Amino acid sequence: MEQTVFTRKDGTKAYLKDGVFTVEGDDLLFSAYKTFDCGQCFRWERLPDGSFEGVVRGRVLSLRENENGFSVSDVFASCDVHFAEFLVNYFDLQTDYSRCNSIISRADAVAAKAVDTGLGIRLLRQELFETVISFIISANNNIPRIKKCIARLCALCGEKLGTRYGKDYYAFPEPESILAFSPDEIQELAGVGYRAPFIRQTASLFAEGTYSLKKLLDCGSPESLKKAVLALPGVGEKVAGCVTLFACLDRGAFPVDVWVERMCRELYGLDGLTRPALEKEMKSRFGENSGLAQQYLFYYIRAIH
DNA sequence: TCCCAGGGACCGT
DNA sequence: ACGGTCCATGGG
Numbered sequence: 001m002e003q004t005v006f007t008r009k010d011g012t013k014a015y016l017k018d019g020v021f022t023v024e025g026d027d028l029l030f031s032a033y034k035t036f037d038c039g040q041c042f043r044w045e046r047l048p049d050g051s052f053e054g055v056v057r058g059r060v061l062s063l064r065e066n067e068n069g070f071s072v073s074d075v076f077a078s079c080d081v082h083f084a085e086f087l088v089n090y091f092d093l094q095t096d097y098s099r100c101n102s103i104i105s106r107a108d109a110v111a112a113k114a115v116d117t118g119l120g121i122r123l124l125r126q127e128l129f130e131t132v133i134s135f136i137i138s139a140n141n142n143i144p145r146i147k148k149c150i151a152r153l154c155a156l157c158g159e160k161l162g163t164r165y166g167k168d169y170y171a172f173p174e175p176e177s178i179l180a181f182s183p184d185e186i187q188e189l190a191g192v193g194y195r196a197p198f199i200r201q202t203a204s205l206f207a208e209g210t211y212s213l214k215k216l217l218d219c220g221s222p223e224s225l226k227k228a229v230l231a232l233p234g235v236g237e238k239v240a241g242c243v244t245l246f247a248c249l250d251r252g253a254f255p256v257d258v259w260v261e262r263m264c265r266e267l268y269g270l271d272g273l274t275r276p277a278l279e280k281e282m283k284s285r286f287g288e289n290s291g292l293a294q295q296y297l298f299y300y301i302r303a304i305h
Numbered sequence: 306t307c308c309c310a311g312g313g314a315c316c317g318t
Numbered sequence: 319a320c321g322g323t324c325c326a327t328g329g330g
Contacts, residue, residue, distance in 0.1 A: 039311060135311080142310035145328060193326030198313085236313045257311035274320090298311075 005084045006093070014088060019078030021087050024069035029097040031120025032065055038121050038299045040246050042134055042147045043154075043172070055154070056090060057127060058171040059083070060161055075169075076162040092122050104293045107285045110267045111293060114300035121295050125248040128213045129206055130172040135242045136198050136234040153190040153199075157181060175207035198234025205232065213247075222250045237275065245291040254282050254290040263301035 005014040005021070012025030023030070032052050036044035044054035044063075052063040053075075060075040072087055073079060079087075088094065101119070105112040137149045150172075157177040158170035178186070178200060187196035205211045211232065219225040222244070229240040229249075241255025256264075256275040264270040264278050273281070286293040 136313095138310090139312040140310065140325080141312085141327080142329080145310075149327090187326075191327065194324090195313095195326080234313070238312060242311070255311075258309090259311060302311095 003081060003084075005081065005088060012093075014084070014093065016079060016081060016084045019080075020071050020073045021079050021084045022069060022071045023091075023093065026068060027098065028069055029101070029120060030065075030070060030091070030122055032063055032070060034118055034121045034299065035124065038118070038295050039143060039302075040242075040295065041124055041126060042143075042150050045147075055161070055169060055171060057086065058159065058161065060164075060169045075164060089125050092125055095123075097122065100289050100292055104286060104289050104296065107293070111286070111297070114293075114296040117303055118296040118299040121292075121299060123248075123251065123292055123295060124246065126246050127172070128216070128243075128247045128249075129175060129203075131243050131247040132202060132206075132229075132232065132235070133172075133178075133199055135239045135246075136202060136232075137192055137195055138242070139195065139234065139236070139239060149190055149192045153178075153186070153192065156186070156189050173203075175203040178203035179207055195234060201233040202235070216249055222252060225249055226253075237279075241279075245294070251291040252283065252288045254279050254286070254294045256282075257298075259298055259301055260294065262305075263297050267297075267301065 001017070003016040005016060007013040010025065010027065012023070012028060014021065014023045033046065036052060036054070044052055046052050054061050054063070059077070061072055062075050063070055063072045074083070101115050105115045134146070134150055138146050154170040154172055155168070157173040157180060161169040161171055163169070181189070183196045183200050186192060186199060190196070192199060216225055216228060219228055226240050226244060229235060229243050230237070235243070238255050238257050241253045244250040245253040245255060256279050261275065261278065264273070264282070270278060270281065282294070283290045
């Protein structure tokens, strides 16, 4: 028996059947590969059979794409309506991407090409603490190694979720679980190098309640929000941008890293500008859609290099 | 061996 | 507000 989670005028629908969450639509604009590969998340991977496996909010998920949509199942449990509603939010299924895409494409020819190349990317609405720690680890690091560091951190102090085919699965650690280890232990066992003290100090600020999702949501303006996130140890301009964007606190954020810098130089001819100047310039082009535009442009410049 | 990776803290000026 | 330097780690 099917349980409908939502339906839309355009025919898109999401429903729950036999514990499996399914989304169908003629023009869904969802590509699992691009969404998981565009650098916003680090705990999804493609399996040899073409499906995807990821750990989200303490659940091991399996995602498979089909002709006109995709299905998600919980590897160790049955998916209930409550979690299905969480997934609708996580995959940003309420947002009209065809509308966002046309707005971004209209900005300029480069953006139009980037949208074309990255079609199917969705901005995931990820958990705050995981996003903060993940992007502290991302500083001066590369994506394959960021994934390894996070996987080791989860295996070190994340809750064990189960074992399948000889593989163990772990949740992303709670702040308190990270605090059980010293900076030296985190550095040596998770291989995060000099970022270990930052990870631990930030975990402490979340554990004691100085930082929480609620407090950041209460900031009011994107400016005060960014200022608050910037005050976390190991968090600078770029990481703060990623946190506010990927934890869905400010979709207008435009984080500038080496790739975006390169993109601005090679595609827009913006040479010799500082990162804040590039951020300001690009935000003026894309406005409230800056975050999504940034993802398309990030994906595009990496694809053509 | 050097350079780079979704940079940031800390120090000078 | 700036510019330089150092910071672990691993892959090319």
